[in-house]
Amino acid sequence: MQELDPGVMLAVLLEMMGIWFWLLGLLAVIGLVSFGWLLVRERALVASRLVRAQAFALLAGAGALVLMAHVTKSGFTDAGGPVDWLLIVAIFAGGWIGGTILIYALMGWWPHIPGHERLAALFARPPPGSLKRSSRLPSGRAGS
Amino acid sequence: MSYSRRALQKVRLPTQTGLARREFLQLGAAGLAGAGLLSACSPRPDRVQTSAHIVIAGAGAAGLTAASRLAQRLDGARITIIDPRVRHLYQPGFTLIAAGLQPARYAVSNTGSYLPRDVNWIEAGVAEFDPEANAVVTSTGQRVEYDYLFAAVGIDLDYDAIEGMDTSLIGQNGLGSVYHSPEAAAATWRELDRFAETGGDALFLRPATEMKCAGAPLKYTFIVDDILRRRGTRGRSELTYAAHNNVLFSVPIVSEKVRMLYQDREVDTLYSHVLKSIDPGARRAVFDTPGGEVERPYDFINVIPPMRAATALRNSPLAWTSGPYAFDGWAEVDRHTLRHARFPNVFVVGDAAGVPKGKTAASVKWQVPVAIDHLAAELAGTQSGSRYDGYTSCPLITRLGRAMLVEFDYQDNLTPSFPGVIAPLEELWISWVMKTIALKPTYVSMLRGEA
Ligand SMILES: Cc1cc2nc3c(=O)[nH]c(=O)nc-3n(C[C@H](O)[C@H](O)[C@H](O)COP(=O)(O)OP(=O)(O)OC[C@H]3O[C@@H](n4cnc5c(N)ncnc54)[C@H](O)[C@@H]3O)c2cc1C
Numbered sequence: 001m002q003e004l005d006p007g008v009m010l011a012v013l014l015e016m017m018g019i020w021f022w023l024l025g026l027l028a029v030i031g032l033v034s035f036g037w038l039l040v041r042e043r044a045l046v047a048s049r050l051v052r053a054q055a056f057a058l059l060a061g062a063g064a065l066v067l068m069a070h071v072t073k074s075g076f077t078d079a080g081g082p083v084d085w086l087l088i089v090a091i092f093a094g095g096w097i098g099g100t101i102l103i104y105a106l107m108g109w110w111p112h113i114p115g116h117e118r119l120a121a122l123f124a125r126p127p128p129g130s131l132k133r134s135s136r137l138p139s140g141r142a143g144s
Numbered sequence: 145m146s147y148s149r150r151a152l153q154k155v156r157l158p159t160q161t162g163l164a165r166r167e168f169l170q171l172g173a174a175g176l177a178g179a180g181l182l183s184a185c186s187p188r189p190d191r192v193q194t195s196a197h198i199v200i201a202g203a204g205a206a207g208l209t210a211a212s213r214l215a216q217r218l219d220g221a222r223i224t225i226i227d228p229r230v231r232h233l234y235q236p237g238f239t240l241i242a243a244g245l246q247p248a249r250y251a252v253s254n255t256g257s258y259l260p261r262d263v264n265w266i267e268a269g270v271a272e273f274d275p276e277a278n279a280v281v282t283s284t285g286q287r288v289e290y291d292y293l294f295a296a297v298g299i300d301l302d303y304d305a306i307e308g309m310d311t312s313l314i315g316q317n318g319l320g321s322v323y324h325s326p327e328a329a330a331a332t333w334r335e336l337d338r339f340a341e342t343g344g345d346a347l348f349l350r351p352a353t354e355m356k357c358a359g360a361p362l363k364y365t366f367i368v369d370d371i372l373r374r375r376g377t378r379g380r381s382e383l384t385y386a387a388h389n390n391v392l393f394s395v396p397i398v399s400e401k402v403r404m405l406y407q408d409r410e411v412d413t414l415y416s417h418v419l420k421s422i423d424p425g426a427r428r429a430v431f432d433t434p435g436g437e438v439e440r441p442y443d444f445i446n447v448i449p450p451m452r453a454a455t456a457l458r459n460s461p462l463a464w465t466s467g468p469y470a471f472d473g474w475a476e477v478d479r480h481t482l483r484h485a486r487f488p489n490v491f492v493v494g495d496a497a498g499v500p501k502g503k504t505a506a507s508v509k510w511q512v513p514v515a516i517d518h519l520a521a522e523l524a525g526t527q528s529g530s531r532y533d534g535y536t537s538c539p540l541i542t543r544l545g546r547a548m549l550v551e552f553d554y555q556d557n558l559t560p561s562f563p564g565v566i567a568p569l570e571e572l573w574i575s576w577v578m579k580t581i582a583l584k585p586t587y588v589s590m591l592r593g594e595a
Contacts, residue, residue, distance in 0.1 A: 011594035012585045016581060083572060
């Protein structure tokens with residue numbers, strides 16, 4: 001029996017994920033650094049923000065499961081034993097924890113991002129196509 | 145003797161420690177285990193200075209792995225690889241192609257893309273092995289002399305041994321054959337896809353020779369059963385698995401488990417049935433049995449032909465001259481070192497080796513480093529204690545979405561990598577995950593000498 005060699009793990013993960021290995025790695029680094037920096041800056045975890053981040057991150061957990069189901073052409077309904085449930089929990093937890101860190105950091109840094117108001121407005125305003133349609137409705141928000 | 149003992153053999157390096165049972169931590173890595181990811185944790189050994197000329201015959205899984213590892217391990221060696229095949233085939237992918245989960249191109253890549261820069265590739269076949277003269281002669285008449293030879297020419301599929309078989313008919317009239325090629329696997333899927341709409345009699349079998357990945361015929365039976373169930377035509381169908389001897393798998397505990405699962409899935413089992421001839425037009429197969437010939441009609445069949453060592457090796461002095469491996473020409477090597485019994489400067493790795501187990505890509509992963517360790521030790525004037533003990537890992541798919549991670553050794557012992565975490569005889573999603581996403585990257589990393 002052999003132990004797991006980190007070098008082998010890395011080679012296989014690189015082969016498995018291709019460019020996604022670096023993109024996700026970069027995202028993880030950005031998330032962790034900005035989260036850590038935020039903690040240092042604020043000297044505390046903001047409870048209300050954390051709860052909201054955790055709530056939104058449930059979607060990231062679910063997304064991780066959907067992604068796994070997609071790439072393995074199977075799904076958690078195929079779970080056949082305890083280790084499968086542990087794997088499912090691990091995948092969900094990975095997505096959820098990662099999502100929480102990213103969303104928490106994003107929410108914390110949001111007011112400091114240059115142009116964040118314009119960005120927020122962009123999201124708040126309906127897209128041009130829907131503007132046209134909604135303008136025909138008497139209660140449309142076209143004038144807003 | 146039993147021919148169905150397949151193996152993912154495992155190296156015992158003298159420096160290695162026992163299995164670390166950090167079980168929970170292992171969980172995340174477990175998905176990669178059966179793909180042969182476990183590796184010796186010891187640091188890379190020093191490079192050995194040499195001016196030896198090493199010839200590798202065959203650039204399949206074993207030949208390419210050997211090329212990469214030799215290039216890493218030896219400094220100054222001249223390495224030549226000989227193989228006419230430009231496309232590299234990831235054969236474990238054939239099963240997924242024939243299940244309709246991957247296209248044919250999933251299993252195809254370029255041989256050249258895995259070759260280290262300094263390795264010289266002769267694009268020809270070896271026509272003759274002449275180990276007495278330390279030389280091989282290629283199909284183009286070139287004589288190549290060597291100091292050391294790695295023979296990794298793999299297996300010949302002997303379709304001609306089945307009377308009436310015509311490989312050009314694969315994919316027509318219910319005739320499937322997953323082993324032939326990626327294209328044949330895709331054609332088999334198209335035929336299965338059509339058959340599954342109506343249901344009918346499906347026939348599965350294995351040859352009475354040694355074969356690569358003896359789990360593959362069993363897997364495909366499970367897959368077809370599952371697909372018919374999903375299409376709602378299982379009730380109208382009869383599935384029959386014809387074993388060549390009196391077991392379903394050579395490892396008794398695995399054979400018994402498969403028997404139980406086949407009973408559960410209502411797959412009929414026939415024993416001591418060896419496919420003799422086939423009439424693809426009339427869809428009838430004839431089996432040799434102890435009681436004489438038996439004819440069976442089918443609507444869908446997965447033909448797996450007899451397998452022999454590649455012709456050039458079979459007809460060479462490298463083949464066994466007596467015993468169970470002589471008839472099909474497997475190479476006479478020491479089962480623990482892969483060194484030839486009569487020509488000590490020859491190693492035979494991969495499917496062509498005449499050892500009881502070890503005709504899987506995962507076996508290659510464990511065989512090649514052992515053989516190279518022995519060669520490097522000889523070049524350095526030392527001794528190697530590396531051993532290949534017959535560890536085998538076979539992700540045995542039992543339905544789409546589940547597999548059993550069966551691992552065993554020369555002695556038919558189960559050797560689970562994750563005892564208490566991944567039960568070897570349990571149908572699990574994690575083992576399926578491994579087969580579908582971890583096996584190919586591990587295989588490719590192996591070819592590059594990185595895993
Ligand atoms: C359907 C199927 C499913 C499988 N499933 C699995 C699985 O799930 N897990 C697993 O681990 N393994 C599996 N395998 C087995 C695995 O693919 C083989 O064991 C592995 O490829 C063996 O490597 P090899 O180098 O010995 O032979 P190959 O990879 O077949 O390579 C042999 C090479 O030798 C060359 N050659 C032949 N004759 C000559 C000559 N005279 N001169 C020069 N070159 C020559 C050929 O062109 C070829 O490139 C499966 C195989 C099949 C067919």
